Amino acid sequence: MNVAVFRPADERLDRAVDLLEALGATPVPDPMLEVAPTGDAPRSDGDFAILTSKTGVELADDAGWTPGDAALCAIGDATASACRDAGWTVARVPDEYTSAGLVAELDGDVEGARVEVARSDHGSAVLTDGLNDAGAYVHETILYELTTPEGAGDSAELAADGDLDAALFTSSLTVEHWLDAASDRGIREDALAGLNDATVGCIGPPTRETAEAAGVDVDVVPDDADFEQLARAVLD
Incomplete structure (x- = not known):
């Protein structure tokens, strides 16, 4: 089976290719995300600090940032x-690995609190709006931009x-960039038809919603937002 994977061209793509090969598939690595750091670092005066990706953690760490006394939350x-x-202590990880899941996890605990959200330029408004609605004072730092390679x-x-x-879509942006790449090549209609003849997996509900809104038929969403679970579920 030819299985497309869209992870950034770093160790995440290497691991994804190794996993797919171990599961008996033929990987089609086609990175749809390229990380462009902004050089900014999170603020250090929050009561809560939220990081939403491994990339964001690494960039914050490289900048010399630490959570200090803030309760560190990770999606x-x-x-x-x-x-x-x-070397940081993680205080909260939501049961559901989504922005909505973290809002639900923190609801009732952040009223009047300063919350620092550090993430990419394409972070969901569900997180910041939800925290604002919960009574938090939210500040967002853009650590990196995500572009199409x-x-x-x-x-x-x-x-x-x-x-x-x-195809294994791991974020809403991978869906959007894939369709944009197909359009750039003048094959969007045929590519979408071919995609809908394939088995399509999305790593979580937000990615599924983006895909379905664009006309993609989604077959699989794993119970947890985990790449290995996604790959195994799609291959099954």
């Missing part, structure tokens, strides 16, 4: 693990030719 095990690797879209060509068996 997902991968982000929490990266925080611990940096030059030359992205080889998997869209496969889909248009009917040669793609599965």
Whole structure:
């Protein structure tokens, strides 16, 4: 099976390729995200500090930031693990690895509190709006921008030719950038048709909603927002 994977071209893509090969699939690595750091660091005066990705943790750590006395919150095990690797204590990880899940986790605890949110330029407003509605004073720091790598879209060509068996979308942006890459190549309609003939997996409900709104038929969403679970579920 030809299985497209869209992770950034770093160790995450390498691990994804290794996993797919171990599961008996033929990986089609087609990075849809490229990280462009802004050089900014989170503020250090919050009562709560929220990091939403491993990339954000690494950039904050490289900038010499530490959570200090703030209660550190991480969306997902991968982000929490990266925080611990940096030597930081993680206070809260939501049961549901989404912005809405973290808002639900903190609701009732952040009224009147200063909350620092450090993430990419494409972070969901669900998080910041939800925290504001819960009574928090929210400050957001953009640690990095996410762009489409030059030359992205080889998997869209496969889909248009009917040669793609599965696709693993790991964020709303990977969906949007994939469709943009198909449009740039002049094959959006055929690529979308080919994608809908394949098995499509989305890592969580927000990604599924983005895909379905764009006309993508989503077949699989794993119970947890975890790449290995996504890959195994799609291959099953």
